[in-house]
Amino acid sequence: xxxxxxxxSHQVTQMGQEVILRCVPISNHLYFYWYRQILxxxxxxxxxxxxxxxxxxxxIFDDQFSVERPDGSNFTLKIRSTKLEDxxxxxxxxxxxxxxxxxxxxxxxxTVT
Amino acid sequence: DAKTTQPPSMDCAEGRxxxxxxxxxxxSGNEYVYWYRQIHxxxxxYIIHGxxxxxTNEMASLIITEDRKSSTLILPHATLRDTAVYYCxxxxxxxxxxxxxxFGKGITLSVRP
Numbered sequence: 001x002x003x004x005x006x007x008x009s010h011q012v013t014q015m016g017q018e019v020i021l022r023c024v025p026i027s028n029h030l031y032f033y034w035y036r037q038i039l040x041x042x043x044x045x046x047x048x049x050x051x052x053x054x055x056x057x058x059x060i061f062d063d064q065f066s067v068e069r070p071d072g073s074n075f076t077l078k079i080r081s082t083k084l085e086d087x088x089x090x091x092x093x094x095x096x097x098x099x100x101x102x103x104x105x106x107x108x109x110x111t112v113t
Numbered sequence: 114d115a116k117t118t119q120p121p122s123m124d125c126a127e128g129r130x131x132x133x134x135x136x137x138x139x140x141s142g143n144e145y146v147y148w149y150r151q152i153h154x155x156x157x158x159y160i161i162h163g164x165x166x167x168x169t170n171e172m173a174s175l176i177i178t179e180d181r182k183s184s185t186l187i188l189p190h191a192t193l194r195d196t197a198v199y200y201c202x203x204x205x206x207x208x209x210x211x212x213x214x215x216f217g218k219g220i221t222l223s224v225r226p
Binding site: 004031033035037042043044045048055056058089091093095098099101102103104105106107 | 147151155156158159206212213214215216217
């Protein structure tokens with residue numbers, strides 16, 4: 001069964017450093033998403049991406065964040081200058097269409113020290 | 114903010130049916146009810162969704178009341194591996210670009226041996 005994959009599973013970085021989180025969505029899916037979950041809190045939407053552009057973003061997704069689909073298979077989330085409060089699980093998801101069910105990856109645990 | 118309310122927790126015995134309630138009294142006519150679950154900080158997993166008719170798949174059944182203001186997710190024979198946080202989410206039909214999922218706190222289901 002096809003699945004969404006994410007790398008790395010755990011990333012430790014120092015405050016102020018740039019990180020790139022990688023995702024490989026399900027191959028025939030057209031919509032891509034990033035969510036995050038701070039420990040003990042709700043899963044929060046960050047950004048949706050369709051047709052090579054951002055279709056919606058949340059207040060969390062400020063200028064420090066960017067997304068890219070560099071090669072038609074990977075979908076990346078970049079945080080330019082990490083803060084302590086960026087420590088969270090980051091989940092990638094993909095869907096066949098905008099109103100279809102979303103399939104989530106296993107997540108990347110980002111720890112900012 | 115989530116448009117659903119769920120009790121914080123419930124438990125059931127292994128092998129018995131687990132009935133998870135959800136209230137969505139402000140649901141509008143073009144909104145679906147989706148259920149996801151999250152097992153111990155893994156990525157959320159899609160379970161089932163429906164508009165107004167009852168739905169069943171290999172994982173669960175979804176019963177939506179006639180007025181659509183509440184629903185029940187039924188796991189017919191709960192196993193220990195069904196212990197998870199279950200999220201009831203309301204999302205619009207044909208959302209297109211605005212297709213994010215808004216997670217609440219969910220209901221923690223504990224299946225006891």
